[in-house]
Amino acid sequence: MPAWAEFRGSATSWHPGHIAERHSCFTITVLGEVVLASLVAVQSAVTGHGLSGPVVLLAVGGLLLVFALWWICFTGSEAALTSLxxxxxxxxxxxxxxxxxxxxxxxxxxxxxxxxxxxxxxSRGAALSVAVPVVIALVLLDAMHRMTGAGAVGHNMLVAAGALVVLALGLAAPALGVGRAVLGMGP
Incomplete structure (x- = not known):
């Protein structure tokens, strides 16, 4: 048998570490894009209409949302990628x-x-434009964390309750105001 035959599988073999490294870098890039887009939107709102209570609430709520999702993405045990x-x-x-x-x-x-x-x-439509993607991200992250035995999400009922609270806040925006509704979605 030629000497190279022993090593031919190692260069093309599946390695879970490489997938995890690429996942982390791309996730950080996407979350950074969301933070930058939020900051640009806040800057344009402040420039156009001055610093108001609802704008501050939306800015703080947006940052809390991003960092809460960051925490869900990156905390917990390491993913068990047991198969391809x-x-x-x-x-x-x-x-x-x-x-x-x-x-x-x-x-x-x-x-x-x-x-x-x-x-x-x-105001309901504006709050739901934030709430619906938050719920989608929560559900997808929970499903992937459960499949791999990783992540910080503990129980299905917690994720379901969190998703319902986020949707309820979106629907309650006419009474709460958009800023308060989005702020409540963050933590």
């Missing part, structure tokens, strides 16, 4: 999480525009 199937589902599942995170950034900008009266959108 598990690794692929986890890896490709993050596309949905990344899309939800990008939608949160867009939702925060929409909520700021609605608060500053630039958008023709109800």
């Amino acid at each position: 199937r598990t690794a692929l589902v986890r890896g490709y599942g993050h596309y949905g999480v990344f899309a939800a995170l990008a939608a949160i950034g867009a939702g925060l900008e929409t909520a700021l525009d609605a608060t500053a009266h630039h958008a023709h959108l109800s």
